[in-house]
Amino acid sequence: MDISPLGDCGMILRIRDTFEDAPAEVLDEVLGYLELLRRANLPGITELAPSYTTIAVFYDPRALAPAGADPANVYNDLAAALQTALANGQVRLKRWDSNAIDIPVCYDEKFALDLDDIAHHARLSPQQVIDLHAGADYRVHCVGFTPGFPYLSGLPRELATPRRTVPRKEVPVGSVAIGATQTGIYPMTSPGGWNVIGRTPLRLFNPKKNPPALLCAGDRIRFRPIGREEFESLMR
Amino acid sequence: MNKDNAFTVLHAGFLTTVQDLGRPGARRFGVSPGGALDGHALRVANLLLENEETAAGLEITLGGLRMQFSSPRLLAWCGADFDVKIGKAPLSPGRVGLVQAGEELAFNQPRVGCRAWLALFGGIEVAPILNSRSTDLRAGFGGFDGRPLRSGDVVPLAASPPLNMSSQRRIFSWSAPAEWAMPAKAAPVLRFVRGAGWPQFDASAQQTLTSVAFTVSPDSNRMGARLDGPILRREDHGDLISEAVVPGTIQVPPNGKPILLLGDCQTIGGYPKIGHVITVDLPKAAQLCPGQTVRFREVSLSDAHRLLLAREAELSRFSVGVSLQS
Numbered sequence: 001m002d003i004s005p006l007g008d009c010g011m012i013l014r015i016r017d018t019f020e021d022a023p024a025e026v027l028d029e030v031l032g033y034l035e036l037l038r039r040a041n042l043p044g045i046t047e048l049a050p051s052y053t054t055i056a057v058f059y060d061p062r063a064l065a066p067a068g069a070d071p072a073n074v075y076n077d078l079a080a081a082l083q084t085a086l087a088n089g090q091v092r093l094k095r096w097d098s099n100a101i102d103i104p105v106c107y108d109e110k111f112a113l114d115l116d117d118i119a120h121h122a123r124l125s126p127q128q129v130i131d132l133h134a135g136a137d138y139r140v141h142c143v144g145f146t147p148g149f150p151y152l153s154g155l156p157r158e159l160a161t162p163r164r165t166v167p168r169k170e171v172p173v174g175s176v177a178i179g180a181t182q183t184g185i186y187p188m189t190s191p192g193g194w195n196v197i198g199r200t201p202l203r204l205f206n207p208k209k210n211p212p213a214l215l216c217a218g219d220r221i222r223f224r225p226i227g228r229e230e231f232e233s234l235m236r
Numbered sequence: 237m238n239k240d241n242a243f244t245v246l247h248a249g250f251l252t253t254v255q256d257l258g259r260p261g262a263r264r265f266g267v268s269p270g271g272a273l274d275g276h277a278l279r280v281a282n283l284l285l286e287n288e289e290t291a292a293g294l295e296i297t298l299g300g301l302r303m304q305f306s307s308p309r310l311l312a313w314c315g316a317d318f319d320v321k322i323g324k325a326p327l328s329p330g331r332v333g334l335v336q337a338g339e340e341l342a343f344n345q346p347r348v349g350c351r352a353w354l355a356l357f358g359g360i361e362v363a364p365i366l367n368s369r370s371t372d373l374r375a376g377f378g379g380f381d382g383r384p385l386r387s388g389d390v391v392p393l394a395a396s397p398p399l400n401m402s403s404q405r406r407i408f409s410w411s412a413p414a415e416w417a418m419p420a421k422a423a424p425v426l427r428f429v430r431g432a433g434w435p436q437f438d439a440s441a442q443q444t445l446t447s448v449a450f451t452v453s454p455d456s457n458r459m460g461a462r463l464d465g466p467i468l469r470r471e472d473h474g475d476l477i478s479e480a481v482v483p484g485t486i487q488v489p490p491n492g493k494p495i496l497l498l499g500d501c502q503t504i505g506g507y508p509k510i511g512h513v514i515t516v517d518l519p520k521a522a523q524l525c526p527g528q529t530v531r532f533r534e535v536s537l538s539d540a541h542r543l544l545l546a547r548e549a550e551l552s553r554f555s556v557g558v559s560l561q562s
Contacts, residue, residue, distance in 0.1 A: 004432050005429065005430075005432075005512075005537055006431075006432070006480060006482060006485075006509075006512070007429065007431075007482050007484050007485065007512030007513075007514070007515070008429060008512070008514050008515050008537060008540035008541060008544065009482070009515060010480070010482055012432060012479060012480060018477070019477065046260060046261070047260055047261050047263060048264075049263040049264045049480060049503065050264070051477075051478055051479045051480060051504050052477045052478060052479070053477050053479070054479045054480070056263070056479070056480030058260070058263075061541045061544055061545060062544075062545065062548050065541065065545055071538060071541040071542045071544075071545045072538040072541075072542070073538075074538070074541045075537050075538070075541070142264075142504065143264060143265055143266040144263070144266045144478070144480075144502065144503040144504030145266060145478075145502045145503070145504055145505075146266055146374060146375065146502065147265060147266040147267045147372070147374075147375040148265065148266050149266050151478065151504070182478075187266075188374070188375055188376070190374065205265075205266070205375065207267075207365045207366055207372075207375065207377040207378070208365065208377075211265060212262070212265050212267070212366060213265040213266060216264070216265075217264070
């Protein structure tokens with residue numbers, strides 16, 4: 001498997017080159033290898049974090065080169081240990097809960113800042129866009145960018161919309177948005193270039209909860225359209 | 237709150253936050269490790285006081301900070317070339333100072349660099365969130381109410397035992413090496429290792445990165461330093477699939493202007509990574525100010541490790557030295 005350095009305290013393990021053609025399969029494989037590495041519990045590894053096609057492996061060089069040892073081989077030795085663990089370990093595909101997590105979304109024009117642009121690009125009516133968006137099944141591939149931000153697959157191809165040429169300085173908290181073939185939810189007001197299609201009243205990140213992120217890699221989700229009234233009552 | 241173990245912020249300055257060594261282990265929730273942008277400086281300041289190196293202190297940006305203590309407290313700081321005063325007496329970086337009850341501590345504007353880390357005996361006593369007392373400014377949690385300090389804040393400190401003669405003596409007895417106490421440089425050269433995106437740039441872009449000075453843009457913060465200067469062109473323009481980035485990553489967006497990521501950077505990014513500034517040079521990176529120039533020099537990954545392990549060995553010796561003094 002392809003392993004390359006990520007600075008001097010990390011490495012990137014490339015599981016696949018692309019994910020768009022078989023997102024569910026790639027996701028299960030990435031999470032399978034992630035679990036394998038967790039079980040392998042290799043010394044010196046401090047943290048593992050998945051993204052779409054890769055796993056980031058973080059290590060502490062101090063733990064890998066005991067006092068007096070030549071640090072020249074820190075990286076190569078750890079990469080070799082990883083390869084051995086990957087070759088000898090068994091990838092067990094976790095069976096995910098087939099129930100999807102329900103994410104209420106208000107597609108009201110007040111929140112759907114770019115619905116018209118998305119509809120125009122897809123040559124569909126705004127209502128058709130909403131129906132397509134809320135009719136699909138999504139999976140969480142990873143959480144990143146900002147705390148709690150889920151990177152999702154499952155966006156119907158018709159809805160893929162290029163990122164805005166000028167990113168917004170502030171995308172409002174809860175915005176559900178489309179960036180090319182990806183879709184995600186902004187857990188906090190932050191800059192961003194994706195096209196906003198609606199807003200969820202759910203809180204996606206709460207540092208005082210364990211786990212702090214509402215969604216985690218592997219989860220299935222569906223978007224459920226709600227009206228302004230339900231949005232306001234859920235916000236309370 | 238017991239005001240005996242606290243300080244009051246008289247003037248918060250440009251940007252002052254509570255930071256420790258950050259919260260590794262939470263990347264899978266999208267939480268960046270954050271913490272002191274120069275963790276080494278905070279560790280050194282803590283070790284001078286015989287604090288745990290993970291004790292929370294303050295990160296001070298561009299100065300203008302004035303604070304008052306209600307009881308005597310030992311403290312130490314490292315970082316930019318700040319003019320720091322306890323009352324009227326200057327306190328040099330990398331030395332231990334004692335502030336008396338009612339006395340003021342002031343960080344005036346730095347001459348070189350922009351950030352400093354202040355350790356206080358016992359550490360700042362805010363509740364840890366996700367295993368750290370660091371302030372996450374983007375997500376607004378941790379530290380002091382998840383926000384920068386404001387004038388009037390009363391910040392709790394760990395109880396300080398009465399100062400005896402031996403702790404008084406320590407004030408003058410020990411100092412940190414100069415390059416740890418004050419790592420800021422007027423025209424720094426940052427060493428880097430190649431990133432996964434290196435081959436996507438042509439030879440002229442690669443040469444530009446290693447030979448030309450870049451200027452730090454005003455649009456820089458704890459997430460990253462944006463660099464103006466020559467444009468780094470990419471050979472192919474295919475979209476990349478988002479993957480992990482780390483503090484030190486030099487990423488190049490389509491406009492060709494590199495961004496050097498710092499401690500509060502996002503955990504995942506989609507721009508090509510031309511290189512990564514090595515861990516031992518992150519203290520210099522943490523001092524980059526708008527308008528300043530910076531250069532890059534390539535080193536091998538084994539050299540990066542050799543330098544890091546050598547510094548850690550030196551820090552262990554320093555820590556032992558400090559504890560033998562008291």
